[in-house]
Amino acid sequence: MTSSTPLPLVLAGPILRRLEPQRLAIWLVATQPLQPEFICPASEPQVDCQVVAVGRHAYIHLLDIHFTQPLPCNQLLDYDLLIHGQGIADWAPHLLYPGVRRPNLVLRDRLDHLLHGSCRKPHHPAADGLLCADRLLLACEGPAERPAVLLMTGDQVYADDVAGPMLRAIHALIARLGLFDEQLDGAVVADSQALYQHPACYYHRADLLPAQERNETLRERFFGGKRKPIFSSSNADNHLVTFAEVIAMYLLAWSPVPWQLVKLDMPGGLTAARQARYQQELPLIEAFAGGLGQVARVMAHLPSLMIFDDHDITDDWNLSAQWEETAYGHPFSRRIIGNALLGYLLCQAWGNHPDACKPLVEQSQALNSDNQDELIGQLLRFQGWQFNLPSNPPLLVLDTRTRRWRSESSLAKPSGLLDWEALSELQQALLDHPSAIIVSPAPIFGVKLIETVQKVFSWLGYPLLVDAENWMAHRGAAQVILNIFRHSRTPGHYVVLSGDVHYSFVYEVLIRHRQRSPHLWQVTSSGIKNEFPRRLLDVLDRLNRWLYAPRSPLNWFTKRREMEVVPRTPSHSKAGERLWNGAGLGQVFFDEQGRPARVYQLDAGGGEATEFVGKA
Numbered sequence: 001m002t003s004s005t006p007l008p009l010v011l012a013g014p015i016l017r018r019l020e021p022q023r024l025a026i027w028l029v030a031t032q033p034l035q036p037e038f039i040c041p042a043s044e045p046q047v048d049c050q051v052v053a054v055g056r057h058a059y060i061h062l063l064d065i066h067f068t069q070p071l072p073c074n075q076l077l078d079y080d081l082l083i084h085g086q087g088i089a090d091w092a093p094h095l096l097y098p099g100v101r102r103p104n105l106v107l108r109d110r111l112d113h114l115l116h117g118s119c120r121k122p123h124h125p126a127a128d129g130l131l132c133a134d135r136l137l138l139a140c141e142g143p144a145e146r147p148a149v150l151l152m153t154g155d156q157v158y159a160d161d162v163a164g165p166m167l168r169a170i171h172a173l174i175a176r177l178g179l180f181d182e183q184l185d186g187a188v189v190a191d192s193q194a195l196y197q198h199p200a201c202y203y204h205r206a207d208l209l210p211a212q213e214r215n216e217t218l219r220e221r222f223f224g225g226k227r228k229p230i231f232s233s234s235n236a237d238n239h240l241v242t243f244a245e246v247i248a249m250y251l252l253a254w255s256p257v258p259w260q261l262v263k264l265d266m267p268g269g270l271t272a273a274r275q276a277r278y279q280q281e282l283p284l285i286e287a288f289a290g291g292l293g294q295v296a297r298v299m300a301h302l303p304s305l306m307i308f309d310d311h312d313i314t315d316d317w318n319l320s321a322q323w324e325e326t327a328y329g330h331p332f333s334r335r336i337i338g339n340a341l342l343g344y345l346l347c348q349a350w351g352n353h354p355d356a357c358k359p360l361v362e363q364s365q366a367l368n369s370d371n372q373d374e375l376i377g378q379l380l381r382f383q384g385w386q387f388n389l390p391s392n393p394p395l396l397v398l399d400t401r402t403r404r405w406r407s408e409s410s411l412a413k414p415s416g417l418l419d420w421e422a423l424s425e426l427q428q429a430l431l432d433h434p435s436a437i438i439v440s441p442a443p444i445f446g447v448k449l450i451e452t453v454q455k456v457f458s459w460l461g462y463p464l465l466v467d468a469e470n471w472m473a474h475r476g477a478a479q480v481i482l483n484i485f486r487h488s489r490t491p492g493h494y495v496v497l498s499g500d501v502h503y504s505f506v507y508e509v510l511i512r513h514r515q516r517s518p519h520l521w522q523v524t525s526s527g528i529k530n531e532f533p534r535r536l537l538d539v540l541d542r543l544n545r546w547l548y549a550p551r552s553p554l555n556w557f558t559k560r561r562e563m564e565v566v567p568r569t570p571s572h573s574k575a576g577e578r579l580w581n582g583a584g585l586g587q588v589f590f591d592e593q594g595r596p597a598r599v600y601q602l603d604a605g606g607g608e609a610t611e612f613v614g615k616a
Contacts, residue, residue: 007031007057007176010091012255012296014063014081017351018389019107019149019303021070025351026063028081029251031177033059037082042075043067050358052346052365054247056178060346062361064354073109076143078102088300094256094293095300097138103300108148110590111391111437115302115602116151117585118309118441118499119527122253122288123163123281126583129528132602133585134294137301147587148391150302153499154309154441155527156348157253159246159340161311162238163281164202164274165264170240170248171196172262179244183369186331192242202267203237203274236315241336243372246343254299256292288529305389306348307397309441309500313340318404322411328380331373338376342367349385352397356384386422393435393493393594396426400441405477416477417442423480427487435493435594443498444481445507445522445565446472485518486511493519493594497586499526503537504580504601506568506612521596523612525586529604532581541579568599568612580610 013028024045028036033051048064071077080087080102089101096103115136117129133150140146162170173179174196181192188208189195200207240246251258264285266278310317314337318324327333346364350357360382363375385402389395398418405416417440418426430436438444472478485494501524509520567578583604591597600609 007261008091008257009034009083011058011177011257012251013061013300014088014095014103015254015296015299015351016105016301016303018305018354019105020390021073021107022067024063024065024067024105024303025354026061026065026081027347027351028061028063029255030059030061030083031057034061034083036061036063038063038065039080039082039087040067040071040077042071042077043069050361050365052361052367054346055174055180055244058177058179058247058251060247062346062350062354071107073107074143076104076106076146078104092257092296092300095297097297097301105301105303106143106146106148108146109392110592111148111393111395112590113145113147113588114149114151115147115585115587116153116439116497116499116523117525117528118152118154119311119502119530120152120156120253121158121161121311121527121530122166123284124527124530124583125284126527126529126531127604127606128288128291128295129584129602129604130295130298131291132604133298133302135606136587136602137298147302149395150298150304151397151439151497152304152306152528153439153497153525154307155311155499155530156306156308157249158311159240159249159343160314161235162240162249163285164238164267164278165282165285166249166252167202167238167245168264168267169252169259169262169285170245173248173251173258174244176261177248179247180367181244182242182372184241184332184335185373186335192244195241199269202270203277205237205239205241208241239314239336240340243339243342246339247347250343250347252289254292255296256289259289259292305352305387305395305397307352307399307439307441308344308348308385308401310401312344312348313337313401318401318415320412320415321406324406325411334380335373335376338373338379341379342376345379353384353387356387388429393437393590394429394433395437395439396429397439398422398426398441408476418477418481420476420480423477423484427484430484430494436495437594438494438496440496440498442500443522443524444496445509445520446501485509485520493521495521495523495588495590495594495596497588498522498524500524502527502530502532502581504582504584504586505578506596506599508566508568508614510564510566519595523586523588523596523599525584525601527583528585529583531583534581537579537581538577541577542575566614568614570601571611571613572608580612 009030011029011031015027017025017027035049038045038047046066050062052060054060083091088095088103115133183191189198195201240249264282266275270278316323327337345357345360350361367375386399387397400417403419403422405419407413407415504525507522509522570577570580580601585602587600587602588596589598599612602609
C-alpha cells in the first residue's frame with residue numbers, strides 16, 4: 001500500500017472490553033470520526049460513543065453500550081458494528097471465524113473459566129501467547145467451553161523496550177496517519193519532528209535525555225551508589241517518547257491493518273553494529289505482525305480486562321520515592337511518563353472502568369500543546385486505575401504502581417506495592433465474601449530465594465539493579481497484606497492471579513496452626529510473549545527447593561513464616577521443577593466455591609498444555 005492508496009476506514013478493533021449483563025465497552029480506532037451502529041439481536045442497545053482525535057486520520061472510538069434488557073447468560077450472542085451500512089464481514093473479515101458472518105460473545109453467569117497472562121514483548125523470539133486463545137476459541141464446541149474473560153495483568157505493550165523495526169513502523173504510521181506533533185520542553189530536541197529526524201533517534205535515545213545538576217543526565221543519576229538510569233530498561237535505546245509514538249505502538253500491537261500502511265526499510269545513518277541489530281530484529285517483528293489477524297480475532301470475541309505494570313510506562317516505574325522525585329522533577333522525563341500513561345488511559349484503562357475514566361477522556365478530547373502538561377498532571381494524581389467486577393466470585397484488580405507505600409527510612413529503598421489507604425480499601429472490598437479473585441501484577445507469594453536475592457541487593461543499596469519490586473520488599477505493605485488474608489471476615493477462598501516475573505507457577509497457601517483458615521492460591525502466568533533465561537531459572541528453581549524445603553529453618557526468617565506454602569508441580573516436570581518457563585497463557589477453571597479446580601499453562605508454540613498438579 002502506497003501513500004496515495006486510500007486509507008482503510010477502521011485501523012483497529014472492535015476490541016471487546018468490560019462485559020456485564022446490561023453493559024458492554026468496545027474500543028475501536030478509525031481514520032475518520034464515525035457513529036457506528038451496534039447490532040445485537042439479544043437486546044436493544046443504546047450507544048454512547050466518545051471520539052478522541054489523536055491525528056488527522058486517527059480517531060479513537062470508545063463505545064459504551066447499554067442494553068434495555070439484560071443479556072442472556074451462557075449463550076452465543078451474535079453482534080455487529082455497522083459503519084455506513086456495512087458490517088464487520090465487509091470491513092474486517094479477518095475478525096470472523098470460519099462459517100459465520102458476524103462475531104459473537106458469551107456472557108457467563110460465573111467466572112468459572114478464564115485466561116490470564118502478562119508481558120507481551122513483540123520482538124521476543126517466542127511465539128505470541130495470545131495465539132493460544134485463538135486456538136482455544138476455534139476448538140470450542142459451544143458457549144459452555146468459552147472462557148468468561150481474558151485478563152491481561154501487565155506489560156501489554158513495552159514502551160521502554162522497542163525494536164528498531166518496530167520503531168521504524170511507528171514512525172511510518174505517524175506520518176501516514178498524521179498523528180499529532182508536540183513540543184518537548186526541557187529536551188535536547190525542540191519538538192517531536194526534531195526527535196524523529198535526529199541522528200540519535202534510533203538506538204541512541206539515551207543521548208537525548210536532559211542534563212541535571214552536577215552535569216548528570218537522567219540516565220546517569222545515582223541511586224544508592226548504583227549508577228542506573230531513570231529509563232532503566234536494559235534495552236531502552238528506543239524508549240518511546242511522544243504521545244504519537246505511544247498511540248502508534250498500540251495500533252501496531254493489536255491490529256494487522258496498520259502494518260499494511262508501513263514499510264520496514266532500514267533508517268539511514270546506522271553504524272554497522274546497529275544495522276546488524278536491525279536485521280536481527282526484523283524477522284522477529286515480521287513474525288509478530290503475521291499473527292495479529294488471529295490476535296485481533298480473539299479480542300473481537302472474548303471480553304478483556306487489563307491493568308498496567310512497569311513496561312506499559314517505563315521500567316522501574318515508581319520503584320522508590322527517590323525514583324519518583326527524580327523522574328517527575330524534570331519536564332521532559334515527566335512528559336515521557338505522562339504520554340505513556342495517557343496512551344494507557346485511552347487504549348486500556350477506559351475499557352476497564354468507563355465511569356471512572358470518563359472525565360479524563362473528555363479532557364483528552366480537547367488535547368493540545370497548551371494543556372497536555374495539565375492533563376498529564378491529572379493523570380499522575382488520578383486514584384482510580386484499580387477496578388472491581390461484581391461477578392461471581394468478585395474480581396478485584398489492584399493498581400500496584402501509582403498508589404505505593406513509600407519507604408519511611410530511606411528514599412532509595414523500594415516502595416510498598418500498595419499504600420495503607422489502598423490496602424484498607426482492599427480489605428473492605430473483601431469482607432464477608434465467601435471467595436474472591438484478586439489480580440496483583442506482581443505475585444503476592446513469590447519465589448522465596450529470588451525475593452531474598454532482591455532483599456540483599458536492596459540492603460546493599462542496589463534495588464534498581466535487581467528490580468526489587470515484590471510484596472515482601474516493604475515491611476509495612478507486607479504485614480498489612482498478610483494480615484488481610486488472616487482476618488476472620490475475609491473470604492474462605494482467595495485466588496491471586498499475577499504475572500510480571502516471566503515464568504509460571506502455582507502455590508497453595510494455608511495459615512499455620514489455625515482451624516478453618518482461609519485457603520489461598522497464587523496462580524502466576526508470565527509471559528505471553530517473553531521468557532526467563534532458561535539456565536538461570538533452572539538454577540534458581542533448584543536452589544529454592546533445597547534452601548526453602550518445608551522443614552528448612554530458613555523459612556522462619558521470611559515474612560510468610562506463619563503460612564504454609566505448598567507448590568503445585570507442572571505435569572511435564574522432569575526433575576521436580578516447580579517453575580514453568582515459556583511463553584503462553586494461563587487457564588484456570590473454578591469450582592462452585594471459587595476454588596481453582598484445574599490450572600493449566602497453554603504453550604504459545606502449540607505444544608501440549610501443562611497442568612499444575614496438587615497433592616493427591
